[in-house]
Amino acid sequence: MKFTKKLLALVASIIVASVSVSVSVASGLTPTTQQTWTLRALVTELEENHYVDRRYNDAMSAEHLETYLERLDPSHLYFTASDVAKFERYSTRLDELSRQGELSPAFEIFERYELRASERLVHVISNMEDIVASLDFYKDEYIDSDPTERAWAADKAELDDRWRKRIKNQVLGLKLAEKPFEKIAPTLVKRYENQQNRLSQYNEQDVFAVYANALTSQFDPHTSYFSPRRAENFDIDMRLSLEGIGAVLQNEDEYVKVVRVVPAGPADKQSDLKAAELIIAVGQGNAGPMTDVIGWRLDDVVDLVRGKKGTVVRLDVIPAAGRADEARRLTITRNEVQLEEQAAQSKIIEINGLSSTPRKIGVIDIPAFYLDFDAYRKGDPDFRSTTRDVAKLVNELNEAGVDGLVIDLRGNGGGSLREANELTGLFIEYGPTVQIRGTGSRVWRDGKRQRGPYYDGPVAIMIDRLSASASEIFAGALQDYGRAIVVGDRSFGKGTVQTLLDLPEGQLKITESKFYRISGDSTQHRGVIPDISYPSLLQHDEIGESSLDKALDWDRIAPVRHKDYGVVDAILPTLVAKHTERANSDPDFQYIWDQKALAAKVRGAVVLPLNEAERIAQRTSQEIQYLAIENTRRQAKGMDALASLDDLVDGDNDSSDMPQDSVEEPSVVSEESEADEVDALITETARILADAVNLSGPVVARADSR
DSSP states (O other): OOOOHHHHHHHHTOOGGGOOOOOOOTTOOOOOHHHHHHHHHHHHHHHHHSSSOOOOOHHHHHHHHHHHHHHHSTTSOSOBHHHHHHHGGGTTTHHHHHHTTOOHHHHHHHHHHHHHHHHHHHHHHHHHHHHHHHOOTTSOOEEESOGGGSOOBSSHHHHHHHHHHHHHHHHHHHHHTTOOHHHHHHHHHHHHHHHHHHHHTOOHHHHHHHHHHHHHTTTOTTOEEEOHHHHHHHHHHHHTOOOBOOEEEEEETTEEEEEEEOTTSHHHHHOOOOTTOEEEEEEESSSSOEEEOTTOOHHHHHHHHOOOTTOEEEEEEEOTTOOGGGOEEEEEEOBOOOGGGGSOEEEEEEEOOSSSOOEEEEEEEOOOBOBOHHHHHTTOTTOOBHHHHHHHHHHHHHHTTOSEEEEEOTTOOOBOHHHHHHHHTTTOSSEEEEEEEEGGGOEEEEEEOSOOOOOOSOEEEEEOTTOOTHHHHHHHHHHHTTOOEEEESOOOOOOEEEEEEEOSSSEEEEEEEEEEOTTSBBOTTTOOOOSEEOOOSSOTTTSSGGGSTTOOOOOBOOOOOOBOOOOHHHHHHHHHHHHHHHHHHOHHHHHHHHHHHHHHHHHTOSEEEOSHHHHHHHHHHHHHHHHHHHHHHHHHTTOOOOSSGGGOOTTOSTTOOOOOOOOSSOEEEETTSOTTTSOHHHHHHHHHHHHHHHHHOSOOOOSOBO
C-alpha cells in the first residue's frame, strides 16, 4: 500500500539537523536517516489509520518507555532501579521527540543495556567454573517462577544474587536432566557466549525494531512494525511456501515460544509439538550437537529451524514456564505445507444408543480455511477451496445416510475470510454471515446473498482455544442462526483485521477493522462461547487474545435480522444433562479434568526450590500424580496399569487426535473403536448430536427472525 500525499509531504519535509538530543553511543550504533523518516511516518499512520482512535500523548509516552525497557531486559537481570530512574526524564517526552523523528533516547537506553549486559556476560563467562563449584544445593532457597513479575533490582548486589540463583537453577536443571556434572559449566559458558555473540551482532535495524514495536504494542498486540528482514519473512509465511516445520514462533522473554502449530504441517504430522511450548535448543540432522538458543533473537532461531525440504531438524522443547529437566527432544523432517494436506477430510461414527435408534454421524475435520488464490484469480473452474471440498464431503456423507454432521474446527487458526462466508452458506439458505466495522464506525456486512440449496440436517461444531479468526466467524454465525450446537472450549478471541502499510523502511501491520457476529457480539477477546463446554489442557492465560497485553475490548453493535433455523435453545438443557451424566463417568473426560487440575497446581507455584533434594521430591511427587491419573484412566478402560511413566508409549493415550488419512469415501468406525481411530471428544460430540436428533427429529427452518 502506497503513502498518501500527506504522508509523502511529511517525509519530504524532514530536516535531519532538527534533532534536539544527541548522545555518543559507545557501540557505534546511531539512527539512520531512513529510521528518522520511518519513526515520523509510523506515528502518523498509527494515529490516523488504527481502528482505535488513540493519541500518542504523555501517558502513552510513559507506557512506551516502560515497554521498551521491559523488552530489552524482561527478566530484570541487567538494569538496576537507578538505571531506570535515569531514563525517567524521557517518560513524558517520547511522544514529542518521536514526532520529530528523534531516536536518541532509544539508542541511549540501548547503549546502557548493551553495557550492562556485556559486563554481566563477561563476568559470568569468565567465572563460570568458580560459580558452579561454589553452589550449595543443600541450602533452602528459592527462585521466582516468573522473573518478569519482580521489581527492578535495587542495586548491583541484588543483581549479583539474582544471577547466582539463576545459574544455580540452570545447573540444577541440567543435573536433574542427567547432564554429567563436569560438562555443565562448559554448557553454560557456551550458552552465555552465544548470548554475547548475539548482543555484539545487534545493528541499527534491531534497535529501531524493538523501539518501534514497543510503541505499536500500545495500540494493540496485532499492530507491529516489520523491519525489512521481518517483512520478507512475513511475506514468506503468508504464501505458505516456507520450507520448515510448520510452526508460528515469537519471542517471549529470553525464550522462543511456539504460538501455533500449522495444521497438516511437518511438526503437526511428525511430533507432539504444542502451542505455548518453549524451544531451548536446535540441532541439524539426525545426530550432532544441539545449539542452545536461550536468549537468541527470533530471526536467528527461525533461520536455524528453517531449512531445505527433506532435511532433519531436532528441537529441545519445554512446557511454558518449564524447567530444563522437563525438556524433550523432537525430530522433524522439514517439508512444505501443501494445500492438499490442509484439505478437509471426513469419516462416519456409528452411535449405538441403548434406548434409541442407532445413528450414523458424519465428521468433517477442517484444519484451515484455505483458498487457491492464484487459480481463483485466473478463473480456473477447478480451483481448490475449503467450501468446495466440504461441499463434496457433505454430499458423500449424505449419500452414506448420515443423521447429522460434526464440523471439527479444533486447532483451526483461520485463513480466508471469503471461505468463512462461503462455508456458512452451505448451512443456511440466505443471510449475512459477519459484520465488519472499520475506522469511522462504518459497518458493512458479508454473507450469502442469493437463496439456494443448503444442508439442513443437524450440525455440531467443535472448537477449542486454538480456533481463531475465520473459525470464530463460521462457528459464531451458525450458533447465531440456531443451525449448530457448538461444543468444546472457548475460542481464541481474535476479532480484528490487519492490513500492511509501506513505510520508508519496512512495513507496518496495523489493525484497521473489527469483526462482529450477526447477533452484534464481537468475537474479540471473548471468543465464541460453546453451548456445551469440554475440559481442555490449553491454558487461557497462556493462549488466546485475553492472554495478550492491551488486547482490544469486547463490545457489541446492532444485531442483524436473521432467521432462526433450529430448536437448539429448547433442547439444550436436556443435551447438557445427558452430556454431564456421560462425562462424569467417562474415564477420558476424568483424565483430562485431572490433568488440567494438576497442571494448574504446578503452574500456580510462584517459586521453585533450589535445594536439590526438595526439587527432586517435587518432581517425583508430580510424576507420581501424573502416573496415578494415567493408571486411573487405564484401569477404568480395562487396560494394564503402568509401573512408571517411562512405560507410556506414543499412541497409548486415548486422547489422541483423529487421524488425517485421506479417503475417497467416508470410512465408518463405531463409538467403541480404539482411540487411535476416533478421539474421546469427537465420540462425545457425535453422541450429543445423536441426542439432538432423537429429541427434535429433522431440523425444519422456523419462519421467525431475530
